[in-house]
Amino acid sequence: MCGIVGYIGDKNAQSFLISGLKRLEYRGYDSAGIATLSEKGKATLIRAKGKIANLEEKVAKNKRSDTTGIGHTRWATHGEPSEKNAHPHKAGSIYLVHNGIIENYKAIKEHLKDHEFKSDTDTEVLAALINSFYSDGKHSLADAVVQALKLAKGTYGIAVISENNPDEIIVARSGSPLVIGVGNGETLIASDASALVGHTKNAIYLKDGEIARVTKDSIEVKTLNSEPVSAKVEEIETNLAAIQKGGYDHFLLKEIMEQPDSLAETLRGRIDAKNGTVTLGGPGLSESELRRISHLVIVGCGTAYYAGVLAGYYIEQFTPGITIEPVIASEYRYKQSYLPENSLALIVSQSGETADTLACLREIKKQGIKTIGIVNAIGSTIAREVDGGTYVHVGPEISVASTKAFTSQVIAMVMFGITMAQAKGVKNTILRPYINEIAKLPTEIKKVLDGSADQIKKITKKYTKYEHGIYLGRDVAYPTAMEGALKMKEISYLDANAYAFGELKHGPLALVDDRFFEVAILPKGHLYDKAISNVQEVLARGGHMVVFTNEDSFDLPVENVVKITTQLEIFAPILMNILSQLFAYNMAVAKGNNVDQPRNLAKSVTVE
Ligand code: F6R
DSSP, X not given: OOEEEEEESSSOHHHXXXXXXXXXXXXXXXXXXXXXXXXXXXXXXEEEESOHHHHHHHHHTSOOOOOEEEEEEEOOXXXXXXXXXXXXXXXXXXXXXEESOBTTHHHHHHHOTTSOOOSSOHHHHHHHHHHHHHTTSSSOHHHHHHHHHHHOOBOEEEEEEETTEEEEEEEEEEBSOOEEXXXXXXXXXXXXXXXXXXXXXXXXXXXXXXXXXXXXXXXXEEETTOOBOOOOOEEOOOOTGGGSOTTOSOHHHHHHHTHHHHHHHHHTTTEETTTXXXXXXXXXXXXXXXXXXXXXXXXXXXXXXXXXXXXXXXXXHHOTTOEEEEEEHHHHTTOOOOOOTTEEEEEEESSSOOHHHHHHHHHHHHTTOEEEEEESSTTOHHHHHSSEEEEOOOOOOOSSSOOHHXXXXXXXXXXXXXXXXXXXXXOHHHHHHHHHHHHHHHHHHHHHHHHHHHHHHHHXXXXXXXXXXXXXXXTTHHHHHHHHHHHXXXXXXXXXXXXXXXXXXXXXXXXXXXXEEEEEEXXXXXXXXXXXXXXXXXXXXXXXXXXXXXXXXXXXXOSEEEXXXXXXXXXXXXXXXXXXXXXXXXXHHHTTOOSSSOTTOOSSOOOO
């Protein structure tokens, strides 16, 4: 979603802002802009609809040697994508960039009758409100921002500059991340630490309710109530290689191919196949706390939700007496439901910033239920607010569509389930097969990528003519099918949906015709024969089916079958999901889509 960058120092602000915005492109946006100040405070505002390349073209025609500035990529919420709605927004002498939503902007606007608004955005209203305090000459810029934020309701990460003082930037956050990069004679601002990589390794992650006044060599953090905060300087863990394509055509392909390594990072130091143990330090729950858990609610959105559904199927298999409730965060946050005593919540989020997931976390905490994060982004809001957590450690996921995070989220949750089952006294003979397979998974993923990537590429070509896809599976293959369909729809724009095989006769079978193709996820196992009957029902009605299976004897006359040879049985669906990822990727490439930044979508969904 929207991205913020800022610079104050001795170097050229325009060039940092443009390169920083490019780093944030992956989050999804529809317009961009920068505002810079000369030493004397002369402002240059440049904005453009569409890609950063459009902005860059305009900047090339209006080069400045300014050394202070702020920039933004906008993902439209209030007002269409256009130059006038792009940030920074100007009011009087101030310029503002804003991530989030000001919910009471209409009420504020009514009070600002004298201001002539030029855009349709809530952000311009906030800019005008700040200016209404600042322009009275009685408030410093920081004080004016505090006064305005005390009146604003909603979420924000903001950066503000004024023509009156080119030596400072004011930043603040509530519900939308902001990182301050601590440089040598320069200070950098970003909504995502990846924009700072290569410039500094040290950063302050602002907390909700904090505001900072930064100059090129000082950072002063306070609460909105003016209490000083001694902010911790932390190390940025991301490196340059992790945020570059590394020879791949797309980040998505790089991230799919990275999965043997990214999963190995998730497992590092946590799984001991030799002794059959799993050790997770992060959750910080005692044996007796783990033993008492009888209800596990798993919260997430999109792919993170499907990871929760799949992990839930596994955890149920080896944990007697547990109830597992995977929930969609946007639904759950407004549900009037009370969790039973002895509940625990797993909060699943790659970005750690998803607004709905964060809201659920806060609601659940209000009920006195412990929360454990299954998060990727280190230092993100969810990671900070949960009671304990297990980072998945897959490194930056740049492509909007989530791939490597899904695989690691599922396994991190299953590992958590194993530690819980161990504490509950579940026999090692039951848990051992899971532990053994998890330990082998990175190697098995590599075998699948090496062995099947070309075949999937060839097969995909035959399916570009269809308009719709139906993904089918039973048991653990059902959430796998759901995730496969999501990946297909979000990057190829094909209408793809998933159904539990057993549901076919209850409706979806009516869809089967020449406009549809079907993808069957067919792992070996106790429901294999039942799923085979379902495959036959589809074939009997002229279905155009691709089968992903690890059953060597599969011989039904489907149009295409991808057989994987693997030592795994329990986690074979994870391997089949990787086939689905490749299928969706190749489809998106064949259709000429923007694979890494699919239309209308954003990487980190920080608004409701
Ligand atoms: C799909 C996808 C989204 C995210 C969802 C949650 O490929 O990426 O469905 O999974 O927006 O995001 P996080 O995990 O950051 O909370």
